[in-house]
Amino acid sequence: DSGVTQTPKHLITATGQRVTLRCSPRSGDLSVYWYQQSLDQGLQFLIQYYNGEERAKGNILERFSAQQFPDLHSELNLSSLELGDSALYFCASSVMHSTDTQYFGPGTRLTVL
Amino acid sequence: EDKVVQSPLSLVVHEGDTVTLNCSYEVTNFRSLLWYKQEKKAPTFLFMLTSSGIEKKSGRLSSILDKKELSSILNITATQTGDSAIYLCAVGTVYNDMRFGAGTRLTVKP
Numbered sequence: 001d002s003g004v005t006q007t008p009k010h011l012i013t014a015t016g017q018r019v020t021l022r023c024s025p026r027s028g029d030l031s032v033y034w035y036q037q038s039l040d041q042g043l044q045f046l047i048q049y050y051n052g053e054e055r056a057k058g059n060i061l062e063r064f065s066a067q068q069f070p071d072l073h074s075e076l077n078l079s080s081l082e083l084g085d086s087a088l089y090f091c092a093s094s095v096m097h098s099t100d101t102q103y104f105g106p107g108t109r110l111t112v113l
Numbered sequence: 114e115d116k117v118v119q120s121p122l123s124l125v126v127h128e129g130d131t132v133t134l135n136c137s138y139e140v141t142n143f144r145s146l147l148w149y150k151q152e153k154k155a156p157t158f159l160f161m162l163t164s165s166g167i168e169k170k171s172g173r174l175s176s177i178l179d180k181k182e183l184s185s186i187l188n189i190t191a192t193q194t195g196d197s198a199i200y201l202c203a204v205g206t207v208y209n210d211m212r213f214g215a216g217t218r219l220t221v222k223p
Contacts, residue, residue, distance in 0.1 A: 002155065002157070033211075042213055042214075042215050042216065043156070043201065043203075043213040043216075044213070045210060045211045045212070045213070048209050055209050056208055056209035056210050057210075058210055058211070090155060090156075101147075101158050101161055102147075102158065103158065104149075104155035104156050104157070105155060106154050106155050107154055107155055
């Protein structure tokens with residue numbers, strides 16, 4: 001158990017819908033990262049927040065957005081969902097803002113029908 | 114375009130064998146190279162290598178970073194069935210972006 005929690009574990013929804021994934025980092029970690037893992041694309045970095053501010057952006061679609069709240073938990077919002085958005089979404093946390101050791105949560109499996 | 118390439122993509126060995134997994138990268142603004150082990154779900158951290166720490170060892174696992182060749186290897190000695198997993202290599206940049214390789218699927222047979 002890495003200490004990073006993600007909810008929900010599974011999510012099934014329809015195309016065009018909007019969903020919110022939630023992540024709580026390990027106690028003391030200020031940085032949160034979001035990743036998408038699909039069979040054809042592998043693990044892709046989406047976005048990073050550090051102490052409430054966006055720190056780095058990867059391959060995140062404009063339909064996706066994220067934020068980190070004062071209590072350091074983070075949410076990833078996915079809208080206008082498409083079939084291709086079906087994937088495992090991981091959240092990871094680290095102490096600092098640099099790409100040091102990251103601890104991954106168990107992931108949320110999103111299925112878009 | 115930045116890329117991280119791992120080889121082989123798949124490997125089958127028997128318990129007790131030694132394996133070497135490779136990772137090569139072409140990433141601008143390199144900061145660190147990380148190895149992860151992914152079994153059923155979330156990746157778990159193994160090593161982080163930087164310019165100031167190019168060799169790491171933990172038990173039967175060890176890793177070396179070759180900054181001149183832009184590559185890294187992960188060695189596992191005396192493999193066990195519990196080592197069966199996907200091993201991911203990731204490169205972090207100074208801008209906190211990360212690029213992952215496709216992974217090497219290791220299967221250790223009894």
